[in-house]
Amino acid sequence: MSNLLTVLLEVSLELGPIAAAFGAAFAVLGAAIGIGKIGATALESIARQPEAAGDIRSSMIVVAALIEGVAFLAVVICLLIVVL
Amino acid sequence: MIIRVRFGVVFLILFSLIIINCRAEDHKVQEESNYHNEAQQHEEFKPGKFIFDHISDSHEWHILTWKGHHVSVPLPVILYSKKTGLSVFLSSKLVHGHHYKNFQYGEGEYDGEIIEKNEKGEITVPIDFSITKNVFAIFVSLALMLFLFFSVSKSYKRAPCEAPKGLQNFLEPVILFIRDDVAIPSIGKKKHERFMPFLLTLFFFILINNLFGLIPIIPGGANVTGNIAVTMALALFTFFIQVLSGNKHFWKHIFNAPGVPWWLKIPIPLIPLIEFVGILIKPFVLMVRLFANISAGHIITLGFFGLIFIFGQIHITAGYGISVLSVAFSIFMTCLELLVAFIQAYVFTLLSAIYFGMAVEEAH
Numbered sequence: 001m002s003n004l005l006t007v008l009l010e011v012s013l014e015l016g017p018i019a020a021a022f023g024a025a026f027a028v029l030g031a032a033i034g035i036g037k038i039g040a041t042a043l044e045s046i047a048r049q050p051e052a053a054g055d056i057r058s059s060m061i062v063v064a065a066l067i068e069g070v071a072f073l074a075v076v077i078c079l080l081i082v083v084l
Numbered sequence: 085m086i087i088r089v090r091f092g093v094v095f096l097i098l099f100s101l102i103i104i105n106c107r108a109e110d111h112k113v114q115e116e117s118n119y120h121n122e123a124q125q126h127e128e129f130k131p132g133k134f135i136f137d138h139i140s141d142s143h144e145w146h147i148l149t150w151k152g153h154h155v156s157v158p159l160p161v162i163l164y165s166k167k168t169g170l171s172v173f174l175s176s177k178l179v180h181g182h183h184y185k186n187f188q189y190g191e192g193e194y195d196g197e198i199i200e201k202n203e204k205g206e207i208t209v210p211i212d213f214s215i216t217k218n219v220f221a222i223f224v225s226l227a228l229m230l231f232l233f234f235s236v237s238k239s240y241k242r243a244p245c246e247a248p249k250g251l252q253n254f255l256e257p258v259i260l261f262i263r264d265d266v267a268i269p270s271i272g273k274k275k276h277e278r279f280m281p282f283l284l285t286l287f288f289f290i291l292i293n294n295l296f297g298l299i300p301i302i303p304g305g306a307n308v309t310g311n312i313a314v315t316m317a318l319a320l321f322t323f324f325i326q327v328l329s330g331n332k333h334f335w336k337h338i339f340n341a342p343g344v345p346w347w348l349k350i351p352i353p354l355i356p357l358i359e360f361v362g363i364l365i366k367p368f369v370l371m372v373r374l375f376a377n378i379s380a381g382h383i384i385t386l387g388f389f390g391l392i393f394i395f396g397q398i399h400i401t402a403g404y405g406i407s408v409l410s411v412a413f414s415i416f417m418t419c420l421e422l423l424v425a426f427i428q429a430y431v432f433t434l435l436s437a438i439y440f441g442m443a444v445e446e447a448h
Binding site: 058066070073 | 265369372373375376377380427428430431434
């Protein structure tokens, strides 16, 4: 058992890139959930009122782009951790 | 018609002059050439370097590598150094570690920059005003935009009451879309005309440069909108126009927002501080959104192409095999990037229009 622990101690962990990977993953997870909710609500409202389909579609795309912007901000910061 | 022909001829002549001037590098010494070729054959494929070279800017436009010879268009290098003043020369003088008049590519701390190293070994970094790949690509898209809009405006002036045809027919719905669905809802019918030229230029500039970035061969293929300096310039334009056209109600809403309790403004002006930082952050997010979307698309497509070479190094048949999958995924990514090109141009323009609307809003 103590041999195993000694071996594990010798394995070098680079915490920077691991943390950056987790950060990017969580950011993208949040963005995916958010955009999924927008898509679901947009489809429901188009089903309720098909005449407003054009307005709803453009609003959906705009809000999705805004959410993606924030997610990309997080990904760029994680990339900077790895590269710099 | 005549101006259209003249523009076309000028463009064609300029283009062919550039192509004629691009030359393959020739190695002066034969042994050096053999060693170089051999070194290149055994050179490992580094996917990180491959992707980074295609994303970033450079002083020459590399087109292809034929049997070890680089075929590229040399671009002018314009440097201003405090010691030796202004120097202008072609970037072909600086390839392969050669130096020209004390200028050379730096290493280590100055990796990628041009440095000036005199006989004593002192290093100074001159100010770089070169026409790099991205600057040249901006010039190309500028030429296209001027050609498009001058010919359309000429057709309108010549026959203002006729039905539009040709290029006019193609651009009119887009221009009216920006006016009726982006500018008027955000800024209002009375004040939108002031901002229309900027919004139209912004939309077409971002769209044309996004689309040119997807074309793999010259004059496309320079990552213009994926360069954070270019998007920073566009966001700074939006920031300055918003701040300089803000009226009294805009600043009142920022620094003395109505309806906010007094203890959030005095003694520590919390809400004014948050609103002020908000003015700075909004253009910053605009910059990062466009930069990250376009760069991410290019990196993913380049990653799929790099996959072919990575597998090809293991065994050449593996490379051929994975190329089918890679090409399929690359086609899918390119379609997605086409959608992203349009959406990002639209979102940048829409958000700029919304910020201008906030700046010139009247009291209600």
